[in-house]
Amino acid sequence: MSYLVLARKWRPQVFEELIGQDHVTRTLQNAIAAGRLAHAFLFAGPRGVGKTSAARILAKAANCVQGPTQKPCNQCENCKEIAEGSSIDVLEIDGASNTGVDNVRELRENVRYLPSKSRYKIYIIDEVHMLSTSAFNALLKTLEEPPSHVLFVFATTEPHKIPLTILSRCQRFDFKRIPLNLIFERLRAIASAEEVRIDDDALMLIAREAEGGMRDAQSLLDQVISYSGKEIQKDDILTLLGIGDRQILFDLSAAIFEKDAKRCLALIDDLYNRGYDLGQFCKDFLNHFRNLLVMKLEGGKSSVISVPEDEAKELLSQGGGVSFEDLHRLFQILLKGEELMTRTPFPKVVLEMTVVEMARLESLLPLDEILSRVERLENTLSPHASNTENRRAVSESVSNKGSGGPNSRKPVGGCREEIAHDSQEGVEASEEEVRQWDEFINFVRGENPILASFLTQGRPLRLTDTILEIGFAKDSFSLDRISERTTLQSVEELAQRHFKDALQIRITPTSPSKDAKTSTKAPPGSETDLVRHRKKEAIDNHVVQEAVEIFQGRIVEVKVNE
Secondary structure, three states: OOOOOHHHHOOOOOHHHOOOOHHHHHHHHHHHHHOOOOOEEEEEOOOOOOHHHHHHHHHHHHHOOOOOOOOOOOOOHHHHHHHHOOOOOEEEEEOOOOOOHHHHHHHHHHOOOOOOOOOOEEEEEEOHHHOOHHHHHHHHHHHHOOOOOEEEEEEEOOHHHOOHHHHOOOEEEEOOOOOHHHHHHHHHHHHHHOOOEEOHHHHHHHHHHOOOOHHHHHHHHHHHHHHHOOEEOHHHHHHHHOOOOHHHHHHHHHHHHOOOHHHHHHHHHHHHHOOOOHHHHHHHHHHHHHHHHHHHHHOOOOOOOOOOHHHHHHHHHHHOOOOHHHHHHHHHHHHHHHHHHOOOOOHHHHHHHHHHHHHOOOOOOOHHHHHHHHHHHHHHOOOOOOHHHHHHHHHHHHHOOOOOOOOOOOOOOOHHHHEOOOOOOOOOOOHHHHHHHHHHHHHHHHHOHHHHHHHOOOEEEEEOOOEEEEEEEOOOHHHHHHOOHHHHHHHHHHHHHHHOOOOEEEEEEEOHHHHHHOOOOOOOOOOOHHHHHHHHHHHHOHHHHHHHHHHOOOOOOOOOOO
């Protein structure tokens, strides 16, 4: 006798053996018991989850000598013939090879005849979505009003391709992917019955690779038994299936968290040399980061993660030292890399560059730390705090950033050549110069709003046919920003376009107190001198400037309390 593969040998024979589809089996059993068996059923769902098996069990339940019954005997002639696929009253048709309208016309002719020796003539059409449109149309009338002795059972993995006119004439049952723990328990029972020695980790690896399909899991187990015999080791499965050890996922994520790019490259190269499928590994790594995110979110046991207990503990331990925000950013980078790997002929290079980018990603500041810095900045605004305390608090707040102090943003070398280092305390612009300055600001606001927001922090000191001298408060963020060479060049280019003259831009540091006294006049009727003075004073406050520096932001609006 020829060998019978495990997927056929251990095929479910009664509703109770149909794993993970309780919502389907319960409804069908109740319908049989109540005598409310419909004339057409549609079983939809992923591959290998029991659609065709459920159709055969339903056929046996309907045609069993003791039936219709919720539990077919599997001993009578009808049950045995249906199980063997040799029953002349239960016809299994492959929709992929019988797609034409002629095939359906033949079916319509045959349904008129009574079953030979069974209670019902049952047509099981697998992959029914492969039928042509004309074939579906030819089936409509027969499907809606079939003879009382005919049952139709359709199975498909793509129900969206079936016309609505067909769907509306069937009772639809959606089969789900089988949970990992149920596949694992079933494989363990099969291995025990087949006298195969295999540890739980190896079985879990097979169950995970099946991706919710019982038939796939049984086929993989069959393949592994052929490779290893009755003694199966975990390494045999890794070698045969070409998948990476789960520990490599933890090793690679640990290297990323430790920002060890060299070790990341070494691990990828080792996987490549051992012949693993890098595309599949990347998908496993994506799922690994998903598990890290879920564990971080739920802080322990989770109903949406199916992993062994020791692996769950390791996930919780490894993700404990990384913020949720950083894990999410790493996941997004990996997701983009996986998408690119599917379109490139160089998957190894893409995966290497992806993990290097992940390893070199700078961490975000934790929210608690940001809030504590904001609180310290607020304390410095207290009128009871001395100037010395203010400066110390700001210095401490900024020094913890790891990217330099408050003066870390320095202009590019050479930009200070156009800056007058002597403070022009006595220089005041005339009313006409202020008016021209306001017009220039409005022009810049239309061309470059961000640059205009910095220029409004300054005041005109002198405006001639050849020179535009602008004063900014000493040690202010605006002074440093506007003094950068590229920014100065942009100001000079805009000034030449506005004034139609080859103006030289000169930036002059001024004292904050003096700078606060004289500010740019706004368009008539917009705001008072007092309001402008208060806004200028708030913007030039060193605490505000340091807050802007910490958050890498910009001031959009200043509101003054009346």
